[in-house]
Amino acid sequence: MIFHLDQQTFSYGKRSAHSAGPAALSDISLSIKAGEKVALIGPSGAGKSSLLNLLYHNSPLQSAWCPQDGGLVDSLSVYNNIFSGGLERHSTLYNLVNLLRPFAAPRKEIEVLARQLGLRDKLFTSVDQLSGGQRQRVALGRALYRQQPVFLGDEPVSSLDPLQADELLALVLKQHETAIVSLHNRRLALNHFDRIITLRAGRIVFDGPSAGLTMAHLDAMYEVDASGAE
Numbered sequence: 001m002i003f004h005l006d007q008q009t010f011s012y013g014k015r016s017a018h019s020a021g022p023a024a025l026s027d028i029s030l031s032i033k034a035g036e037k038v039a040l041i042g043p044s045g046a047g048k049s050s051l052l053n054l055l056y057h058n059s060p061l062q063s064a065w066c067p068q069d070g071g072l073v074d075s076l077s078v079y080n081n082i083f084s085g086g087l088e089r090h091s092t093l094y095n096l097v098n099l100l101r102p103f104a105a106p107r108k109e110i111e112v113l114a115r116q117l118g119l120r121d122k123l124f125t126s127v128d129q130l131s132g133g134q135r136q137r138v139a140l141g142r143a144l145y146r147q148q149p150v151f152l153g154d155e156p157v158s159s160l161d162p163l164q165a166d167e168l169l170a171l172v173l174k175q176h177e178t179a180i181v182s183l184h185n186r187r188l189a190l191n192h193f194d195r196i197i198t199l200r201a202g203r204i205v206f207d208g209p210s211a212g213l214t215m216a217h218l219d220a221m222y223e224v225d226a227s228g229a230e
């Protein structure tokens with residue numbers, strides 16, 4: 001079992017000396033096995049990010065974490081942000097020298113990755129000069145360059161166009177044995193994942209295989225608004 005939570009409750013900070021704040025996650029029981037591809041869905045504030053954070057802190061060493069805000073270093077290039085995903089594979093000296101003058105081997109690996117991400121021509125551009133979708137692709141590149149068996153992504157393709165979102169989600173799922181990904185786009189959840197977990201107000205309200213589910217089922221779980229926006 002890669003992840004196992006048993007009736008776990010989680011609150012942010014403390015409201016007072018005697019009581020914790022309201023629970024962001026309540027009574028979460030969950031087991032995820034190696035090889036599973038899990039989509040986490042649910043309305044804004046349901047607890048998806050909180051659950052992903054909890055899972056990441058339970059297993060940081062084998063997980064490639066792609067947070068909602070990207071977590072990029074603005075002053076560094078696309079190359080260096082992606083390279084930072086693999087810092088733990090090298091010595092500090094190697095990492096420092098590479099920061100100033102990229103070595104041939106990582107440069108080749110990162111060029112391949114940047115091509116797959118559509119960022120080949122931006123490799124040495126500072127990430128503060130990129131669009132939201134480009135930054136999101138850098139964050140995906142950094143997670144891919146960690147080369148870990150588990151991918152934990154918090155809305156990792158929300159700023160991409162539909163074709164790119166499909167392609168890059170497929171790439172991420174191919175390169176990680178296990179993936180748990182929060183998504184607002186229910187079509188991506190149904191098309192790419194074999195298990196769907198729906199959260200609402202910090203509780204799991206559905207956990208089951210995606211096979212047999214339709215968009216209408218997900219919309220009902222999601223309590224989608226009248227506009228039907230994804």
Ligand SMILES: Nc1ncnc2c1ncn2[C@@H]1O[C@H](COP(=O)(O)OP(=O)(O)OP(=O)(O)O)[C@@H](O)[C@H]1O
Pocket residue numbers: 012023024042043044045046047048049050051068
């Ligand atoms: N840093 C924080 N401090 C205090 N409360 C927080 C913090 N982050 C989230 N919360 C609260 O925890 C609850 C769950 O939030 P969370 O970010 O996990 O939801 P989410 O499903 O990921 O939402 P979204 O789809 O908008 O990203 C919300 O009620 C939110 O207000």
